[in-house]
Amino acid sequence: MKPLITGIHHITAIAGNPQANIDFYTGILGLRLVKKTINFDAPDVYHFYFGDELGRPGTVFTTFPFTGARKGTKGTGELTYTAFSIAADSLDYWKTRLERFDVKVSDVLTRFGDKLIRFEDHDGMGIELIANDQDDREGWSYGQIPKENSIKGFYGATLNLRSKELTAQLLTNHMDYRFIGEENGRFRYGTEGKPGDIVDILVNPAGNRGQQSAGTVHHIAFRTANTTTQLEVQKILWENGYQVTEVKDRNYFMSIYFREPGGVLFEIATDEPGFAIDEEEAHLGELLKLPDWAESSRAQIAKGLAPVVLNTEKYV
Structure with a gap:
C-alpha cells in the first residue's frame, strides 16, 4: 500500500518587516517568491510563499510578516531549525555569501555524516544549509x-521537545515515518530518509518553552497526495485520539491541523492543486492574490498592507 504521507509539504514562520522578509529569502537565499497573498485567518497580514521554480511541495517556506512584531524565543515545543538542502560542494560558497551580507554563520558542523552550516535570518529564524549528494532536485535562482549552488528545497526540520516517545509514536505509527538513527541526543525519522522528508527530534527535558512571535515557526505541514488520502489521514488521527480540525481550503492546497504531543502545530496538506x-508559471508571485x-x-485589504517590491539585483 502506498504511504499516505510522503514528507514535508511546507514550513510556515512568523516574521517581522515584510520587505526585509522578501529581501532575505529572495535576495540573500535566492528562493522564488511564488505567491503573495494574505493570511486567510488574519486578512490584514501578508502570507508569502518562497520555494523553487513552481513552489513544489517540499520546497516552500512561507511567512506571516507582522510589521512591528516583537522577536520570539526558541525553546521546547517548537520547530527551532529549518534545514535546506544544497549540493555537496556548496558550503564554502554559502559561507562566503552569507558573511558578505553580514549574516553570522556557524563553523562547519557534521551531522549523520553530512556537513552543514547554521545561521539566523534578520528576525532570528533558525536556518541550516545541509550539503549532500542525495538530492537530485533542481534548485531555483x-x-x-x-x-x-542554489537551494534545492527542504532537507528537514528539528523539533525541540522535552520528550520524544509520544511524538515518535505519532510519526511511526500514524504518519508513515520510520526511525532512522540517533546521534548525540538527536533522533532522526523519515519516510524514505532522503532530503525533503527528514524530521529530527532533539530531546531537551529541562528546556524552557519557546515563545512564538517573529523569528519562530508557526507550523510544519506534511505532504499527502490529494483530498482522498487527506481524509484517510484525518480518520486515522481521529481514531487515535488526536484533535484534528475540519478540512480547510487554502486555495493552493487543502489542510487539516492538529497539535502533536510535544506542542508543535502539525498540518497535513495536499500536493494538489499547486x-x-x-x-x-512565468509570473508567479507578481500580484497580490486573494x-x-x-x-x-480587495481595496481595503490592499490599503492596509505595506507596499513591497522584489529587488534581487542588489544581492548579486
Whole structure:
C-alpha cells in the first residue's frame, strides 16, 4: 500500500518587516517568491510563499510578516531549525555569501555524516544549509546565485521537545515515518530518509518553552497526495485520539491541523492543486492574490498592507 504521507509539504514562520522578509529569502537565499497573498485567518497580514521554480511541495517556506512584531524565543515545543538542502560542494560558497551580507554563520558542523552550516535570518529564524549528494532536485535562482549552488528545497526540520516517545509514536505509527538513527541526543525519522522528508527530534527535558512571535515557526505541514488520502489521514488521527480540525481550503492546497504531543502545530496538506491555478508559471508571485471570499474587500485589504517590491539585483 502506498504511504499516505510522503514528507514535508511546507514550513510556515512568523516574521517581522515584510520587505526585509522578501529581501532575505529572495535576495540573500535566492528562493522564488511564488505567491503573495494574505493570511486567510488574519486578512490584514501578508502570507508569502518562497520555494523553487513552481513552489513544489517540499520546497516552500512561507511567512506571516507582522510589521512591528516583537522577536520570539526558541525553546521546547517548537520547530527551532529549518534545514535546506544544497549540493555537496556548496558550503564554502554559502559561507562566503552569507558573511558578505553580514549574516553570522556557524563553523562547519557534521551531522549523520553530512556537513552543514547554521545561521539566523534578520528576525532570528533558525536556518541550516545541509550539503549532500542525495538530492537530485533542481534548485531555483533569480540569477544572483549560480544554479549549481542554489537551494534545492527542504532537507528537514528539528523539533525541540522535552520528550520524544509520544511524538515518535505519532510519526511511526500514524504518519508513515520510520526511525532512522540517533546521534548525540538527536533522533532522526523519515519516510524514505532522503532530503525533503527528514524530521529530527532533539530531546531537551529541562528546556524552557519557546515563545512564538517573529523569528519562530508557526507550523510544519506534511505532504499527502490529494483530498482522498487527506481524509484517510484525518480518520486515522481521529481514531487515535488526536484533535484534528475540519478540512480547510487554502486555495493552493487543502489542510487539516492538529497539535502533536510535544506542542508543535502539525498540518497535513495536499500536493494538489499547486500555485499555478491563479497565475501563469512565468509570473508567479507578481500580484497580490486573494481568495474569492476576500475579493470584495480587495481595496481595503490592499490599503492596509505595506507596499513591497522584489529587488534581487542588489544581492548579486
